[in-house]
Amino acid sequence: MAAGVTALYNDPTVDEPDRHDIAASLGGDEAAFSRLIRRHEAAVAALLWRFAREPAACEELVQDVFVEAYFSLRGYRGEAPLDHWLRRIASRVGYRYWKRRSRRAPPLSLSEEDVAAPAGDPDLAQASAAAHALLARLAPAERLVLTLMYFDDCSVQEIAERMGWTRAGVKMRAYRARRRLQAIARREHLAEKLGWTS
Numbered sequence: 001m002a003a004g005v006t007a008l009y010n011d012p013t014v015d016e017p018d019r020h021d022i023a024a025s026l027g028g029d030e031a032a033f034s035r036l037i038r039r040h041e042a043a044v045a046a047l048l049w050r051f052a053r054e055p056a057a058c059e060e061l062v063q064d065v066f067v068e069a070y071f072s073l074r075g076y077r078g079e080a081p082l083d084h085w086l087r088r089i090a091s092r093v094g095y096r097y098w099k100r101r102s103r104r105a106p107p108l109s110l111s112e113e114d115v116a117a118p119a120g121d122p123d124l125a126q127a128s129a130a131a132h133a134l135l136a137r138l139a140p141a142e143r144l145v146l147t148l149m150y151f152d153d154c155s156v157q158e159i160a161e162r163m164g165w166t167r168a169g170v171k172m173r174a175y176r177a178r179r180r181l182q183a184i185a186r187r188e189h190l191a192e193k194l195g196w197t198s
Contacts, residue, residue, distance in 0.1 A: 018082045025073055033073075037066050040083055044090050050151050051094030053132060061097055065090045088162045091148065095163070098140035137184050142177035145170055 014022070017039065024032030045062050052058040068089050076085055135143045148154040148162070159170045184190075 013081055014078045015081060022073065033070060040086050043083055044086055047087060047090045048094055050147050051097055061093055064093050068093065091162045095140060095144050098143060102140050134181060138177055138180055142173050142180065145173040146177045149174060
C-alpha cells in the first residue's frame with residue numbers, strides 16, 4: 001500500500017467514507033470516485049456558482065474540478081478534509097475561468113437595473129446580481145479575493161493557502177479591489193445608492 005494511502009487510513013481529519021473511497025479510487029475503482037463526486041458535487045457547484053452564474057458554464061466548471069481532482073488524487077495528502085482540497089481546486093478552476101473570460105469580454109456597463117434596490121425589504125437575488133455585476137468589473141485576481149472573503153467567508157490565510165499566494169499579496173489585492181470598486185461606483189454614480197458616501 002502506498003505511503004499516502006496509509007497516511008489517509010491513519011488521519012482522523014478525513015471522513016471515513018471519503019477515506020475508503022479515496023483508497024479504492026487510487027486502486028482503480030471508478031465507482032468509488034463516483035461516490036466521492038456525488039458526496040461533494042453540491043458543495044463544489046455552490047462555490048463555482050460564484051464564478052459562473054450560468055447553469056451550463058457552472059456545470060462545466062464542476063466537471064473540470066472533478067477531472068482535475070481525479071488526476072491529482074495521488075497528491076492529496078489527507079492533511080485536511082477532502083472538501084477543503086476540492087475547494088482549493090474549485091477556486092483555482094474558477095479563477096482560470098475568469099481570466100479566460102476577461103481576455104475576451106470588454107467590461108460591462110452597469111445599468112440602474114443591476115443595482116436597483118426594491119422598495120421595502122431588499123431582494124437577495126437582486127442584491128446578489130448587483131454585487132456580481134459590480135465585481136465583474138474588477139481584474140480576476142481582485143475579484144477572486146473579494147468573492148472568497150465576502151461570499152465564502154475565507155480569511156486572508158485561507159485565500160493565500162487556496163491560491164498559493166502570500167498573505168501580503170492577498171491583502172494588497174483586497175485593498176486595491178476595494179478602492180477600484182469605490183472608483184467604479186463613483187464613476188457610475190452608484191456610490192450614494194450603495195451607501196459608499198465616505
